[in-house]
Amino acid sequence: MLSLLRRITQEVTAAQSLQAALEIIVRRVRRAMRSEVCSIYLVDPNTQDYILMATRGLNAEAAGKLSLKADEGLVSLVGRRAEPVNLEDAHVHPAFHYLSGTGEERYKSFLGVPIIHHRQVLGVLVVQHEERRRFDEGEEAFLITLSAQLAGVIAHAEATGAMMSLTSSTPAGSDFRYKGVAGSSGVAIGKAAVIFPPADLDVIPDRTPQSVEAEVEDFYQALEAVRADIKKVSSRLSQHISSDEKALFDVYLKILDDNSLAAEIIKKIEEGNWAPGALRQVVKLHISFFEQMEDPYLRERATDIRDLGRRILSHLQEKTPSVTEEITEPVIIVGEELTASMLGEFPLDKVKGLVSVMGSSSSHVAILARAMGIPTVMGAVDLPYSKLDKVDMIVDGYSGQIFTYPSDAIIDSYQQIVDEERQLESEYEQLKDLPCETLDGQRIGLYVNTGLLADVNRSLDRGAEGVGLYRTEVPFMIRDRFPTEAEQEQIYRQQLEGFAPAPVTIRTLDVGGDKALPYFPISEENPFLGWRGIRVTLDHLEIFMAQIRAMIKASAGLHNLKIMLPMISNVAEVEEALALIRRAYAEVKEEGYDVVMPQVGVMIEVPSAVYQAKELAGMVDFMSVGSNDLTQYLLAVDRNNSRVANLYHNFHPAVLRALADIVERTKGEGVKLSVCGELAGDPLGAILIMAMGYNTLSMSSTSLPKVKAVLRKLTMEQAQDMLRQVLPLVHSDAVRQTMMKLVREAGVERLIRPSKTAALQ
Template structure:
């Protein structure tokens, strides 16, 4: 009889195949020591192992754009392997503690990972796992442990491993690897980011007991239901084949919508823009005929950078994106540093509660030079086409006053330097109840607003959005959030300003009709969800959507709200 393991789905799809289980590294004898005469040989073996991994990673890096998630994460691994502080620490552990090279690597990598995890930061915790996984790869190399040659696979394979570095994932032969299951890892891990980008079904944090699945077992990965079926029965295989056929038919049907104009049934145009972090995301947006960029996360260019990009580097990066869009809207958020966004090139202070600390515009206020270089770069880019600029975590009109003063100073400096600049449409990201309640004082200075529902939910409900068990109890689609969203939309419309939404709620097709009924003008979402939301727009009648919104705003309970929007979502699911 088949068995089922549960995990966390990070990308949609169903995959059938044969399991290939990558064994974890064998146990290490922590008491092993070397003779003084062997120190040099062990240090040389470590150097050779690092160079071997570097030689494997460098060709992979050339396959991807530097700004792509794959390129950034492979570059991060290369940086660690070439980092003098890391190599010196391993050399010292070999010479002073008389550790064999593999033990020295294991110890130093574990210390480094422990230091990151001790900072109690979600992003750094994910980086700690990446570093541990890379360390295991080095240990294998030093101990001569060989993994299966994945390039020799000849049948559809579901790869199962304890964990995997981003570079290991980037090297997978996707012609044979149809799905990925990791026993460790989470939604914020870099391998999860790459799995979503690759579009293969994947489960992370999968609860598989030792010996529960072996290489050669027949398995089915149902990422849509967050399950791994091990040695499934004939009935399970038949049912999941039907589910796969339905899923593929849905994807084919959605693909037919790419060239259709995005309008409601009664002819109301609805721009669907994308949240992007690199040029590869913009390529995907354009392939899906999206309306433009509703959020460029500019801080992503900093995450793995050894040093901060100067004005000229930023100018070239933003200009490439603008030209790539060929006149479509280009909305840029200034660097949203802090909280879950940790930047290697910056020495961010350790804070007891980062989500309530120095983040967003607050960081820019205390580090104005970085902010000014970004403003100057964007003003220069606006000389070549339309740019919309929005500022994160603005809560008070005094903060907006400071931003506008800095922007004018940057204009004057560009004039003095005889550099051209263009006009920029200005907006803020509404992420807190304070921003929503202070909106009327700021709207006269703005051209648009964008509602960031992820943080708006977090700060309204006092619910950490990085903890799945908390977010399940405090979902974004809730009565208090709807009232705040409606308040923001009505206030902006009184000033004739358009309202966009760039949070995850914008990509939830179950909420599309409701948001249209509330008066939302634009949606900005992950490119991967664009066609599902477009399908909902095409079948929505604005009058009916208005009635749904009116009824939803009167709901007081989560179950009432769910029941309220259920009828409009039952027609095409």
């Protein structure tokens, strides 16, 4: 059964349209279950009617024309209950309704199962028999399992305009809308530039070629280059392998010499796709054919086809300019999974917005986008990104929405938001040299999170009072080896000098989880609960000691260094780290450096640290709550997983109560408290954090002016009243909605987001 399910799912996934996918389902299910009828009804999102979209056994001409009301018939009963309905004689059931024109009157037995994706009923899969009999448990289980497998495919197909509806000929003004997760606030209007990693067939976008003849010529040259490569490898290994093994290379050459394969690719190019896109279409189609074959030997040929496709693509890409080289005008970067390193390859003055199919608002690329003020949407899982190269697009980083082929009306509406944003920016600029002080005189320290040298000037220009978090993993990640102690000293010195005499909090190396070093791979089944942060560096004293010594040396004569330890989960880790820091300080002092013992603090990121906050406070000089990871660990939600992105809430009542609890537990300990996660850079979050009793907030430089503008318009009493109203709430959405209502009443909503955005959501 498992292999059958896999083959059906593969066929459906490879289908070129939604209708083709539905036809495959009804044909294959009818055959597999030996049923006389198999039909699929899909829910019309506008009317909620159940439309007969595909059938085998009923009148095929009725497909796409006939429908049942939301409260009519057994099909809608399955949808309303969101569970299977299995009947021996459907005609006697009170909910039975004959759908005229289908020819179903002679079929008695009925089994319908709902197609559900993310708690939403998309449709109903039905099988029927003429004889009176109840479908057995095995048949019902098969249909339920298949329905669950196909739900995502159908949801994606519907969301993307039936898979193939978005083409280069799609008319402007179609206003296709897709939902993702808000990654970085702001609005971007422009053309999309789809990026993709090298030699990856799955993510190659479709493009209209500038010259069909040139694309055909490039393809033939790539084909010949791969032939030459394989012959060379075969010749080199011929003395070391048997004739049978050498025949494997002959198989490759036969596939390449198959005129039908090349002819199919040429045909796709002539139909208007560039060579890499045509290659992807044909190769993936052939892979799906082989994967569906019963014979294991023939099924393995799918691997050969995929390998050859990648080899041809690799040669094609050698002649194709990279996306970064092609970008001469500002664009919106779109990709399956954007990363911070990818972003670093683009000229930032040409990046208007970012859209990533994978990832969440707490992915590192989203954090980096917020630091640079680039409107971003993450987790847009239904976006047909391969069809969107050079397509007009709007990115709404406030609501997490994306519009493709936007109409003039919606462009005008969003352009007004862009204009209002510019007006707000000029208002923020006037506050740069003013302190962050509430109307009743309460002073709040506003610091920045940094990781690059370029952050220094940007942060100072926006009124930063120091660095609340310097991420040392950034200079580690851009190298192909560990930086030496001397190299680290130079890097840290630049940050310390840039902000002197203001304090700079440098976090010790925090790798593991979703942050990997290419030369120090950490492979674990559950990396976020594994070897990361302080656990790694205490296990590798040579890394830890070199880093601490470099930090202390870099602070010579400046005396503005603060050291922060990440991922602390118990007191013993702090005791061990403090002993090592004191040892490093003594060693550096003996070498004649003019240094003072830096303040040392810990990050509160895991629940155990929340409940040991009092004990930890007695050991260190300061504590900083990393709200991103604390939220992740409190809610058991991987913050980079788009499947559960909707469960990750900074304003979750448990997160807010944990933050308040930390303040309560550390009262009287004389420890300084700050928050350095993304919650601190959200004006609504900043209000609540300030009201709890935290006197320092650290955020991206882009968020700082907005937070300052909002806090300066409120009194501490107003903020504390807001906190009292939201702490008892039990839903994250209720917290945010209540806060938006309260800031509206306080007259500061327009400082948080342009007024037009509310009307468009």
